[in-house]
Amino acid sequence: MNSSLIVVKIGGGDGMNYEAIAHDAAQLWQDGTPLILVHGGNAELNRVAEQLGHPPQFLKHPNGMTSRLTDRRALEIFEMVYCGLVNKRLVERLQAAGANAIGLSGLDGQLLRGRRKTAVKYVENDKIKIHRGDYTGSVESVKETLLMTLLESGFLPVLTPPALSHEYEAINVDGDQIAALIARTMQASALVLLSNVPGLLARYPDESSLIRHIPASRVEQTLEIAQERMKKKALSAAEAIQAGVKKVIFADGRVDNPLQRALAGEGTVIE
Numbered sequence: 001m002n003s004s005l006i007v008v009k010i011g012g013g014d015g016m017n018y019e020a021i022a023h024d025a026a027q028l029w030q031d032g033t034p035l036i037l038v039h040g041g042n043a044e045l046n047r048v049a050e051q052l053g054h055p056p057q058f059l060k061h062p063n064g065m066t067s068r069l070t071d072r073r074a075l076e077i078f079e080m081v082y083c084g085l086v087n088k089r090l091v092e093r094l095q096a097a098g099a100n101a102i103g104l105s106g107l108d109g110q111l112l113r114g115r116r117k118t119a120v121k122y123v124e125n126d127k128i129k130i131h132r133g134d135y136t137g138s139v140e141s142v143k144e145t146l147l148m149t150l151l152e153s154g155f156l157p158v159l160t161p162p163a164l165s166h167e168y169e170a171i172n173v174d175g176d177q178i179a180a181l182i183a184r185t186m187q188a189s190a191l192v193l194l195s196n197v198p199g200l201l202a203r204y205p206d207e208s209s210l211i212r213h214i215p216a217s218r219v220e221q222t223l224e225i226a227q228e229r230m231k232k233k234a235l236s237a238a239e240a241i242q243a244g245v246k247k248v249i250f251a252d253g254r255v256d257n258p259l260q261r262a263l264a265g266e267g268t269v270i271e
């Protein structure tokens with residue numbers, strides 16, 4: 001599509017400056033930059049799940065990664081927080097800042113389709129076990145025509161998981177993967193991943209060890225540096241670059257003017 005498209009993933013960790021992000025996004029949108037926002041909601045989800053008496057549970061996979069266990073009740077709470085609280089908070093702030101934001105989940109209009117993984121392998125007491133009945137999966141396709149229609153009609157899309165499985169169920173999919181998939185499919189000029197850290201840190205959590213630049217040809221480096229939760233983000237970034245997205249920026253979503261700063265080269269720039 002439009003080579004000037006910017007896709008922004010707004011992380012769901014504590015400390016994100018929604019007000020500043022909305023302000024910057026609205027500014028860009030008003031200046032005519034095509035923009036698509038995707039958000040998470042991790043920290044808020046953990047809090048609400050605790051309050052509703054269904055505390056978060058995580059599975060440790062044989063490859064060392066962890067993921068959220070999403071049974072039916074967890075999926076319902078996930079939808080309340082992501083499609084409700086976090087999505088509408090962002091839409092409200094964007095509207096107040098002057099952008100005609102429209103909030104959509106991956107279910108709406110079959111915007112995001114994916115594959116449900118009903119059986120998930122996990123490790124417990126050094127043994128590999130299988131958890132069944134999970135509502136998680138991976139996102140595989142995006143309905144580009146719907147996003148194009150929205151952009152051309154002057155809306156600013158604000159997107160959230162879940163995605164719609166091939167069997168028409170809601171599935172919890174990773175927000176970074178969604179943003180990277182959209183950036184790849186629509187050949188965005190930049191993918192910005194805003195999080196509650198200044199960027200990719202060589203010695204996490206030491207914020208002074210920020211890596212400023214990684215050449216696109218050496219994007220695999222990000223996978224070696226990133227740990228735990230950052231690993232998934234790094235994987236999405238690498239896939240985006242390898243699929244032709246010009247630039248991926250890992251930047252701080254806690255500061256004032258987070259998007260302007262990211263686009264001016266603060267954070268970790270891969271290009």
Ligand code: ADP
Pocket residue numbers: 010011012013040041042194195196197199200201202203204225226227228229230231233
């Ligand atoms: P979000 O919800 O913001 O999309 P995640 O919480 O999934 O993001 O991932 C970001 C987190 O990854 C950071 O808050 C930090 O705790 C962790 N992290 C792990 N390794 C690194 C690293 N090398 N550099 C930066 N952050 C890292």
